[in-house]
Amino acid sequence: MKITEIEAIPYSIPYHKPLSFATGVLTHANHVLIKIHTSEGFVGIGEAVERPMIYGESQQSIVTAIYKWFAPLLVGMDPFAVEIVQGKLGQIVANNTVKGALDIALHDLRGKVLQQPCWRLFGGDGGEIQVTAMLSIGKPEEVAQEALSIREQNGSNVFKIKVGLDEENDLAVVKEVRNVLGDDARLYVDANHGYTAEQALRILPKMISENIEFVEEPNPAEDFIGRAKLSAMLSVPIMADESVPTLSDAVRELYNDAARIISIKTTRTGFTESRKIVALAQALGVRTVLGNQADSVIGTSASLQFGGGYPWVKREAGEFDLFQLMKDQVANEMLHVQNGKLQVPNSPGIGVSINEEKLKYYRIDD
Template identity: 35%
Template sequence: MPIITKVEVIKLNIPYKEPFVISLGVIPSATNVLVRIHSSDGFVGTGECAPFVFIVGETQETVFELSKQLAGLLKGKDPYELNERLAEIDKAVYANYTMKSAFDMALYDLAAKRAGLPLYQYLGGSNNRDIYTDMTISIGAPEKVAADALRFQEEGFPAIKVKLGTTTKDDVARVRAIREAVGDHYPIRIDANQGWDVITAIKTLQELNQYNIEHCEEPIASWNYMEMPKVRQNSPIPIMADESVFTHHDAMKLAKIGACDYFNIKFSKSGGINTAIKINAIAEAAGIKCQVGCMSESRYALTALMHFVLASPNVVHYDIDSSLMLAEDPVVGGINYEGKGLWTISEEPGIGAEFDEDYLRGSEWMVV
């Protein structure tokens, strides 16, 4: 029986090209964590997570320290008893879904490598459709966001996502400036990141309707999810749940009350691939379509996300852009950006990507 011989946990720090601003705070750099699980049969599985403290309540430091507990729990056990290992990880620590997602990803990488299959095939999918990401614009002055929108349109991205969540006046001014810059028909999506109260959300969404918006992510505070149906009923713009849907349990609650038109699935929020599959299954059963999104992941975790997309036809929107905002790319292999929003993927077994060892050499490591 193969066993887990050691687990490496590595801090990964990558600066943004420019600070990223959302209603919840400013993000100057990616402060991620890598997990590498070594098996006695010679395979190594890698996972990456990106903690946003103001969304998930985790930091690089908390993930790094708590990973000792999960690594010690896994060591000496069969990594290919996937359901058993994932259940142990889930029970070992309450919440901490970002940390758990790195271990989940590493175990899936191991399992697919051992099977000799790209992860999307291991998950039952096919590489039979083109995946184009939108591009996200952080909160800024109207002239700045309009210039960014026009640049992304000229670069060929099929859609843009605009961060909002301030005042009705300022948010409408941003979207108006963007619409004037890009024309009437270029797809615009918006994300308030919980920035509005219920009254402001309804008022702002109604005023923004004239600008042909595809959908709005998380208009109100996630704790106030019982009011989401009211926002949805009074909004001419479709509503997407993001911070209010961490796990499949959240997805079930939101589906029951008719809170939204879409779920946004992020590995670092959901706990990884296993829970993402469950969220998508609930969405399909409830007639809800899904988007995949990201935090500050490098191209590695985005590659894993792409594998999930190729195995999930119910996922119809793709916000796979975080690595395009980073100043450096430490990943070897994996998905390749072809321009104009298009990602392509290799057919290597597992996730099909690794990290440049020279890049990691200066990072803080822990071996369990």
């Protein structure tokens, strides 16, 4: 079996409401569906996301990179030789979500050929994974009511609070969410590197006093020295996210004691590099949390497959709920949060198929 063609199909679906965080506001899910075709008719799918403020990638750059660089490298290769493919992908720098999507598409393809879900190929047991609900940036009362509504609707009791724009409002939001949800809710905050290290040291202890479990990416990703100092001074762990887009970045953060939790986003590290990060974390006794790039059902299903394949990952609540912000999906399947959990899909590969009519409707390159 050989790879014969790689397609990159950009599409755009509006959100029910804008998604706000410290570094920007998103109104649409601007994604690129990737299809890897083979000589025996099997097709693997993956999805890359546009995040210029994090990875410097746009839909246009993703599509161009695939057709100009990556497809010529991979066409003719054995789709099962994922480590060899990784070596090829590594010849091109950056392009994080392109590489992640291609790797996931290859694993989806393998699962379809073998008629097994990816979680089983990884050696896990699938099942259910607890879901972290992510809250929008906003006024304290609005964010708290959003959290309460989510808990009433689907039973979620783990919440991620977006901060990093305004210290006074950020602290008020954390206090109000805690007040409304009560002491049994599990909370953590994500500054999306919106504070300086000095600001973080001033404001975070006040948030931690509201029983915040950990802090995600408090200061700029490149300031690992400041983050290491913060890590030593705070009473809760720091979770690295934007600062760990690759395995080598995770090594740097952990070696310098800048973080004790690693956010794994399969959208950017695929399955192959993600499992190496898990191995590193497990060897060091470091927690891992499955993050979210505002993925669609496609990307979310891929993350669920990964979590269902590794007990070290599955034991932590994952950030799986942002697909619900999209007004529609190009996948035929749908995911449903129940009792604060999501079922890991059991169909072959990553467990989803494409609704070609919807893809045709939402694609934006024609």
